[in-house]
Amino acid sequence: DTEVTQTPKHLVMGMTNKKSLKCEQHMGHRAMYWYKQKAKKPPELMFVYSYEKLSINESVPSRFSPECPNSSLLNLHLHALQPEDSALYLCASSQVDGNTIYFGEGSWLTVV
Amino acid sequence: GQNIDQPTEMTATEGAIVQINCTYQTSGFNGLFWYQQHAGEAPTFLSYNVLDGLEEKGRFSSFLSRSKGYSYLLLKELQMKDSASYLCAVSDNPFGNTPLVFGKGTRLSVIA
Numbered sequence: 296d297t298e299v300t301q302t303p304k305h306l307v308m309g310m311t312n313k314k315s316l317k318c319e320q321h322m323g324h325r326a327m328y329w330y331k332q333k334a335k336k337p338p339e340l341m342f343v344y345s346y347e348k349l350s351i352n353e354s355v356p357s358r359f360s361p362e363c364p365n366s367s368l369l370n371l372h373l374h375a376l377q378p379e380d381s382a383l384y385l386c387a388s389s390q391v392d393g394n395t396i397y398f399g400e401g402s403w404l405t406v407v
Numbered sequence: 408g409q410n411i412d413q414p415t416e417m418t419a420t421e422g423a424i425v426q427i428n429c430t431y432q433t434s435g436f437n438g439l440f441w442y443q444q445h446a447g448e449a450p451t452f453l454s455y456n457v458l459d460g461l462e463e464k465g466r467f468s469s470f471l472s473r474s475k476g477y478s479y480l481l482l483k484e485l486q487m488k489d490s491a492s493y494l495c496a497v498s499d500n501p502f503g504n505t506p507l508v509f510g511k512g513t514r515l516s517v518i519a
Contacts, residue, residue, distance in 0.1 A: 328506055336511070337494055337509035337510060337511050337512050338450065338494075338507075338509050339509075340506045340507070340508070343506050351506060383449075385449055385450070395440070395452055395455055396440070396452070396506075396507055397452065398442075398449040398450050398451070398452075399449060400448065400449045401448075401449045
């Protein structure tokens with residue numbers, strides 16, 4: 296099983312809403328990542344968790360709040376987003392020693 | 408700092424061979440990855456090089472020269488379904504947990 300599963304696949308939310316993106320993997324990976332990708336741009340790293348602890352936060356605004364409840368799950372809580380936050384949000388996972396990173400199919404987020 | 412360069416667009420003919428180049432300048436190096444991304448989909452892992460030389464996997468091959476900061480992805484017997492963006496990504500942390508830094512991607516169009 297080399298799957299990273301993300302839900303929902305599509306989300307439309309208002310600027311005052313609170314929503315969450317969810318990610319799950321069962322490959323035994325202890326590093327998990329959130330990337331943001333705008334149209335025709337490469338993925339940009341947002342957060343990295345190693346052994347369920349936040350290890351990297353790439354200066355992401357506080358309206359994005361990551362959470363890693365256990366070694367298989369990674370959430371991204373969204374609150375008071377702006378229209379410019381509309382993008383594809385990609386979850387990924389890997390072994391901590393980092394060779395191959397596997398991506399989920401992404402969650403398309405539209406902020407209205 | 409990190410800098411990863413690859414051509415923005417390429418066009419090639421079905422059945423032909425195409426080479427997509429990538430040059431990188433990073434503070435550290437723990438491997439270079441190539442990902443394929445079809446429009447509207449998540450990146451899919453193609454190859455990983457950490458030592459100099461050529462890695463072959465079916466119709467796709469990837470080459471790395473660490474001394475030159477250079478890699479290429481070679482696609483043989485091109486098919487229409489190979490039309491996609493190809494992302495070069497570098498892992499720059501030699502000490503484990505290795506989030507990727509992506510180049511801007513090369514959009515490959517395969518024509519009949």
